Each structure stands twice: as C-alpha cells, then as structure tokens.
Amino acid sequence: MSITSGCDGLLLQCSALTLVRGERELFSGLDVSLRPGEVLQVEGENGAGKTSLLRVLAGLARYGYEGEITRPVPLLYIGHLSAVKELLTPRENLAWHVDGHADYRDSDVCAALAKVGLAGYEDVPSHQLSAGQHRRVNLARLHLSRQPLWLLDEPFTAIDRDGVASLEHLFVSHAKRGGAVVLTSHQPLRMEYPLTRLMLRAGGDL
Amino acid sequence: MTETTAPGAVSFCLRLLRRQLTLAIRRPVAVGNPLLFFAMVVALFPLGIGPAPETLAGFAPGILWIVALLSNLLSADGIFRSDFDDGSLEQLLLAPQPLYLSVLAYVAAHWLVTGVLLALVSPLFAAMLDLPVVAWPSLAAGLFLGSGVMSLVGGIGAALTVGLRRGGMLISLLILPFYMPVLIFGTATVQAALDGAPVQPFLALLGSMLCLSIALAPLAISAGLRISVDA
Amino acid sequence: MWTLFHKFGSPPWLYRLSGSILRWLLPISLLALAMGVGWGLLFTAPDFRQGNSYRIIYIHVPAAVVALAGYYVMAIAGGISLIWKMKMADVAMHAAAPVGAALTFIALLTGAVWGKPTWGTWWVWDARITSMLILLFLYLGVMALYEAFDNKAAAARACAILSLVGTVNIPIIYKSVDWWYSLHQPASIKFTGESTIDPSMLYPLLLSIIAFYALFTCCLLANMRAEILQRERRTGWVQRLASENH
Numbered sequence: 038m039s040i041t042s043g044c045d046g047l048l049l050q051c052s053a054l055t056l057v058r059g060e061r062e063l064f065s066g067l068d069v070s071l072r073p074g075e076v077l078q079v080e081g082e083n084g085a086g087k088t089s090l091l092r093v094l095a096g097l098a099r100y101g102y103e104g105e106i107t108r109p110v111p112l113l114y115i116g117h118l119s120a121v122k123e124l125l126t127p128r129e130n131l132a133w134h135v136d137g138h139a140d141y142r143d144s145d146v147c148a149a150l151a152k153v154g155l156a157g158y159e160d161v162p163s164h165q166l167s168a169g170q171h172r173r174v175n176l177a178r179l180h181l182s183r184q185p186l187w188l189l190d191e192p193f194t195a196i197d198r199d200g201v202a203s204l205e206h207l208f209v210s211h212a213k214r215g216g217a218v219v220l221t222s223h224q225p226l227r228m229e230y231p232l233t234r235l236m237l238r239a240g241g242d243l
Numbered sequence: 244m245t246e247t248t249a250p251g252a253v254s255f256c257l258r259l260l261r262r263q264l265t266l267a268i269r270r271p272v273a274v275g276n277p278l279l280f281f282a283m284v285v286a287l288f289p290l291g292i293g294p295a296p297e298t299l300a301g302f303a304p305g306i307l308w309i310v311a312l313l314s315n316l317l318s319a320d321g322i323f324r325s326d327f328d329d330g331s332l333e334q335l336l337l338a339p340q341p342l343y344l345s346v347l348a349y350v351a352a353h354w355l356v357t358g359v360l361l362a363l364v365s366p367l368f369a370a371m372l373d374l375p376v377v378a379w380p381s382l383a384a385g386l387f388l389g390s391g392v393m394s395l396v397g398g399i400g401a402a403l404t405v406g407l408r409r410g411g412m413l414i415s416l417l418i419l420p421f422y423m424p425v426l427i428f429g430t431a432t433v434q435a436a437l438d439g440a441p442v443q444p445f446l447a448l449l450g451s452m453l454c455l456s457i458a459l460a461p462l463a464i465s466a467g468l469r470i471s472v473d474a
Numbered sequence: 475m476w477t478l479f480h481k482f483g484s485p486p487w488l489y490r491l492s493g494s495i496l497r498w499l500l501p502i503s504l505l506a507l508a509m510g511v512g513w514g515l516l517f518t519a520p521d522f523r524q525g526n527s528y529r530i531i532y533i534h535v536p537a538a539v540v541a542l543a544g545y546y547v548m549a550i551a552g553g554i555s556l557i558w559k560m561k562m563a564d565v566a567m568h569a570a571a572p573v574g575a576a577l578t579f580i581a582l583l584t585g586a587v588w589g590k591p592t593w594g595t596w597w598v599w600d601a602r603i604t605s606m607l608i609l610l611f612l613y614l615g616v617m618a619l620y621e622a623f624d625n626k627a628a629a630a631r632a633c634a635i636l637s638l639v640g641t642v643n644i645p646i647i648y649k650s651v652d653w654w655y656s657l658h659q660p661a662s663i664k665f666t667g668e669s670t671i672d673p674s675m676l677y678p679l680l681l682s683i684i685a686f687y688a689l690f691t692c693c694l695l696a697n698m699r700a701e702i703l704q705r706e707r708r709t710g711w712v713q714r715l716a717s718e719n720h
Binding site: 095096097098099100101111112114116117118119120121122123124125129133134135136137138139140 | 249250254255258259261262265266269270325326328329330331332333334335336337338339340345469472473
C-alpha cells in the first residue's frame with residue numbers, strides 16, 4: 038500500500054532557487070526534486086541556510102527568494118518549535134492539532150504517543166513534561182501522518198539514542214511506503230537506506 | 244491510508260474554537276483579568292471626577308465604553324501571542340484549510356471570553372456608575388456587537404505585531420483609531436436609550452460594522468500572520 | 475504598458491526618471507505655491523465676517539486635502555507592493571508616510587491658529603479637526619509599525635496591510651465623526667449651512683491646492699530617491715553615481 042498511489046512523479050520540486058537573507062546570498066541556483074521513496078539530508082554549517090531552505094520549501098517563507106517551487110502533495114513540517122500547548126494534554130495536543138491534516142481516532146493518538154515512549158502520559162498536562170517530552174509529542178505526529186512529504190528541521194534535537202534509532206526506522210518505512218523525507222541534521226544518519234545528500238556551504242556554492 | 248482526508252474547513256474551525264476556549268478556561272486568570280481591569284478603571288472615575296451620582300450618570304455611557312475598549316485592546320495582544328511563541332502558528336499557516344476561517348475561530352474565541360463576558364456583566368458596572376436601568380439592555384447589546392468589531396480589528400493589530408518583541412504599546416497606536424466609530428455609535432446607543440429614543444438604528448449600525456469586519460478583517464489578519472511568521 | 479510597469483520596478487530607471495521629473499516639477503510647484511498663496515494672502519478681499527484671518531485657508535485647506543490624498547497614495551503603493559511584490563512600491567509607500575504626516579500636522583496647526591481668532595480657542599473638537607487628528611494617528615501608526623520591524627521588507631508588507639485597512643476605515647471614521655459632531659455640535663459655533671465662497675477667493679485656493687499636490691509629489695520623489703540610494707548602496711550603479719559626483 039502506497040501513500041502516494043494517487044500521484045506518480047514528484048512530491049516536491051524547486052528549481053533555480055536563490056535565497057538572500059539581509060544582504061547575504063545563502064545559496065543560488067539550487068534545484069531540488071524529490072521522488073517517492075527518497076530521503077534527502079540537508080547538511081551545512083550553522084548559518085548556511087538549512088532552516089531557511091526548509092521554511093521556503095514548506096511555504097512558510099514566501100518572500101526573499103527567487104525560483105519556482107511546486108508542492109503537489111500535502112506536507113508535514115516540523116521546525117525548531119514544538120507547537121505543544123502547555124495547558125493541553127498530549128492527547129489533546131495531537132487530537133486538536135492546528136496543522137489540520139486529519140481527524141485522528143483516539144486509539145491512533147494513544148498508539149502514536151506509545152510509539153514515542155509517552156504511554157501513560159496521555160492525560161498529563163503538558164506543562165509537567167520536559168522539553169524533550171514536548172519534542173516527542175511533536176514527533177508523534179510523524180506516526181499519525183498521512184502526508185507523503187515530511188520536512189523535518191533537526192528532528193533529532195533533544196532525542197536520546199534509542200529515539201534516534203526509532204526515528205531513523207520510521208523515516209525508512211515512510212520512504213518505503215512511497216513517502217519522501219527532507220531533513221536537516223548535524224549528525225550522520227545510520228540508516229540502511231540510500232540517502233540523497235545536499236551540502237549547503239556558507240559561500241553560496243553547492 | 245489515502246482515504247483519510249483532512250477535516251473540512253468548518254469542522255476544523257470548530258475544533259480550533261474548542262481548543263482556544265479550552266485553553267482560556269484552563270487559565271481562568273487570563274479570562275478574569277480584562278474584567279478585573281474593567282472594574283478597577285471604572286472605580287477610578289468616581290475618584291477622578293467626583294462621586295456625585297448625577298455627574299457619574301452623565302459620564303457613564305462614555306466611561307463604560309472607553310473602559311470596555313481599553314480592556315479589549317489590552318487583551319487583543321494575546322490572541323496569537325502564545326501560538327506564535329510555541330510554533331503552533333506556523334503549523335496553522337501550513338494547514339490545508341482556509342486561513343480565513345481559522346483566524347475567525349481565534350478571534351471568535353477571544354470575543355467570547357472578553358467581549359461577550361463583559362457585555363453580560365456590564366449591568367453590574369452600569370449600576371456602580373448610576374446609569375439608569377432603562378439603558379442597561381442597550382449597553383449590553385451594544386457591547387455585545389461592538390466588542391466583536393473590536394476583537395476583529397484588534398486581531399489585525401495582533402497579527403501585525405505578534406512577531407515583534409515590543410508589540411504591547413504599538414498595537415494600541417495601530418488600532419485605537421479604528422475603534423473610534425465603534426465608540427461613537429456604542430455610546431450613542433446608550434445615550435439614545437437614556438433619551439428614550441429608538442436604539443435599533445444604532446444597534447443596526449454596530450451590527451453592520453460587525454458584518455463588514457467579519458468579511459474583511461480575517462483577510463488582513465491572515466496576511467498579517469503570514470508576514471509575522473515570515474519576518 | 476506592461477513593460478512600462480516593470481520599468482518602475484527598476485531602481486536605476488526610477489532614480490533617473492524621478493530626477494528628471496523633479497528638475498522641472500519642483501520649480502513649477504514652488505512657483506504655483508508662491509502664486510496661489512501670494513494671490514490669496516495679498517490680493518483677495520477680506521471676508522466680511524472673519525476679516526483677514528480666513529486667509530489661512532490658502533494653506534490649511536490644501537494641506538488637509540493633500541494629506542488625505544497622501545494616505546491613499548500610500549495605501550495604493552502598499553497594495554501594489556503586496557500584489558506584485560514590487561520593491562519600488564514599498565519605497566513609495568514608506569516615502570509617502572512622513573510627507574503625509576507632516577501635511578496633516580500643518581493642517582492641524584493652521585486649523586488651531588485659525589481657530590483662535592475665529593472661535594476664541596486654539597482647539598475645538600470640530601468634526602474636521604477631529605478627523606484630521608485621527609488621520610495623523612493613522613500616519614503615525616504606519617510609521618511606528620515600520621520602525622518596529624528589524625526586517626525592513628516585512629515592515630513594508632505589514633505597513634501595506636495596515637494602510638489598506640486604513641483606507642477601508644477612513645470613510646467610516648470620517649462619516650461617524652461627522653455624525654458624532656452633528657449630534658454634539660454646540661449652537662454657538664455652528665458653521666455648517668451653505669458655505670458659499672466667492673470665485674475671487676476660490677481660484678487662488680484651487681491654485682494652491684494644485685501647488686500642494688505638486689509639492690507633495692516633489693517631496694515624495696525626493697524621499698524615494700534618498701531611500702533608493704540607501705537600499706541600493708552596495709550595487710554597481712550607485713557606486714558609479716557616487717564616484718561620478720566626487
């Protein structure tokens with residue numbers, strides 16, 4: 038069963054992308070196209086424009102770049118901020134999530150929370166959880182996700198080694214189902230899966 | 244798995260409304276603060292202009308409306324603030340549903356916990372300022388409609404300043420001029436009731452302002468939020 | 475037509491065009507201003523009721539008219555920059571705000587000066603004065619919002635939204651203030667009713683209104699040129715311009 042059975046071909050395409058921040062050109066003439074089953078790791082030093090690139094690809098940054106971007110499929114974006122409301126429980130945070138992608142069944146929400154190691158925390162107010170647990174509540178959305186395209190900005194931040202391994206496993210299974218993942222990360226991935234790599238250099242050349 | 248589709252715009256909007264109201268109820272102080280502010284500022288006026296009942300009653304329509312306007316203004320800054328800070332806002336912008344309706348849900352939640360609540364308790368403060376009973380219903384009805392306009396206009400200011408660290412004072416400068424028509428017709432409603440004149444024309448005017456704001460303000464709010472998240 | 479529109483998006487082209495426009499528009503507008511105001515102040519007959527004090531209308535009325543028009547210029551420029559992402563429209567919008575605010579301030583100040591001999595008080599909460607005051611607040615709001623953003627491109631877009639909201643609201647504010655004033659108008663200072671103006675007073679007034687429009691355009695263009703240079707200071711054509719002038 039494929040999550041992208043309806044659309045063959047590209048899940049994301051951008052061509053001749055040039056990004057300027059302030060008076061500095063981060064990169065220019067960047068072409069990215071993503072097919073089902075592809076995992077793209079964006080690398081580069083701090084300030085090379087990884088986050089900016091992801092925000093442009095997601096459609097959050099709508100100015101300050103030149104180039105064409107097409108997003109034919111729904112996407113899931115996870116940024117630095119966890120989008121977890123302190124006053125809501127993890128269950129409510131996921132069930133009423135503002136990304137508006139699906140009405141999740143309660144059992145699905147509980148299962149997703151269990152997969153990120155938060156079983157038993159479903160109804161604890163989120164302000165009692167740690168920052169790492171907030172992150173995991175946010176990452177539980179990946180388990181619920183029906184979006185073929187994932188754009189993940191530093192998904193391994195504040196996640197322990199087991200968590201990293203299970204996330205990597207999740208990316209592979211998502212890709213095998215016909216999805217695609219774009220992620221930024223400092224650390225090398227240890228996945229049994231062919232990776233595409235994109236190196237951003239602070240000078241602008243690729 | 245493809246058969247699970249995103250919720251429709253209206254059901255998503257109701258979900259957001261429920262979420263915002265739950266958040267408000269879980270922090271009751273935040274709901275109470277505008278009311279407390281209202282009560283305190285109303286209490287300042289007798290101290291400032293003297294306690295004579297006839298003086299107070301003369302100023303009461305203006306006082307009540309100006310204070311309602313200020314308490315609405317002060318709370319408007321918070322409509323999108325926490326969602327901006329924790330990243331919910333960027334997720335909302337990426338949602339497939341029309342942003343127009345989503346921001347309407349946010350503003351509606353703000354209106355329900357500030358304006359509508361204030362309209363409901365306004366007779367209490369009217370009594371404290373010796374406003375004759377005959378004007379109480381029109382005060383409450385005017386506040387009910389007018390605070391909707393103020394929440395929507397306040398939402399524009401909030402959306403434009405949510406990304407700024409020092410947005411608090413700025414939002415007042417931006418949106419107070421837009422509150423003036425509401426203030427004029429709101430106080431006129433109460434005054435008409437006091438004079439025994441029909442109040443329906445004024446309520447109709449406030450209602451039409453509300454309709455106009457519902458139609459146009461979400462466009463400005465959406466655009467403002469996209470700018471603030473992108474800045 | 476469309477290529478012309480695109481040319482407006484080119485900073486060097488706009489810089490040169492505005493330079494050549496300014497070269498002839500500035501003398502013309504100063505001449506028109508001198509003629510209109512001079513004619514009004516020196517050669518028209520005094521008003522039978524207000525004597526000579528009414529002559530301040532030759533500054534007050536044009537300033538008020540152009541101040542209001544300036545807000546719409548600002549908002550239209552803002553709309554263009556939002557819809558077509560045209561940077562030069564941003565520049566025009568940002569350049570219009572201080573000029574418009576200054577004109578609004580002049581209108582308020584001359585109104586106060588006029589009010590003293592006419593009504594015996596510097597400030598009257600008259601409908602038009604109140605509306606002008608609100609217009610000043612609207613201008614100052616746009617300018618304050620622009621200053622508050624660190625990212626100036628975002629600032630321009632936010633200001634464009636705010637000024638568009640303002641254009642929808644200005645008629646409502648004006649109408650409601652008019653209505654409010656008619657409700658509260660004290661009988662002693664009633665000025666409404668047919669306000670006839672003699673043609674001999676009208677023509678210099680029209681001339682000075684035209685002069686103020688032209689002057690507004692000049693200030694706007696001069697302001698825009700300064701901002702274009704500021705924004706493009708690192709580009710080749712500005713560097714060349716700077717070295718030519720040394």
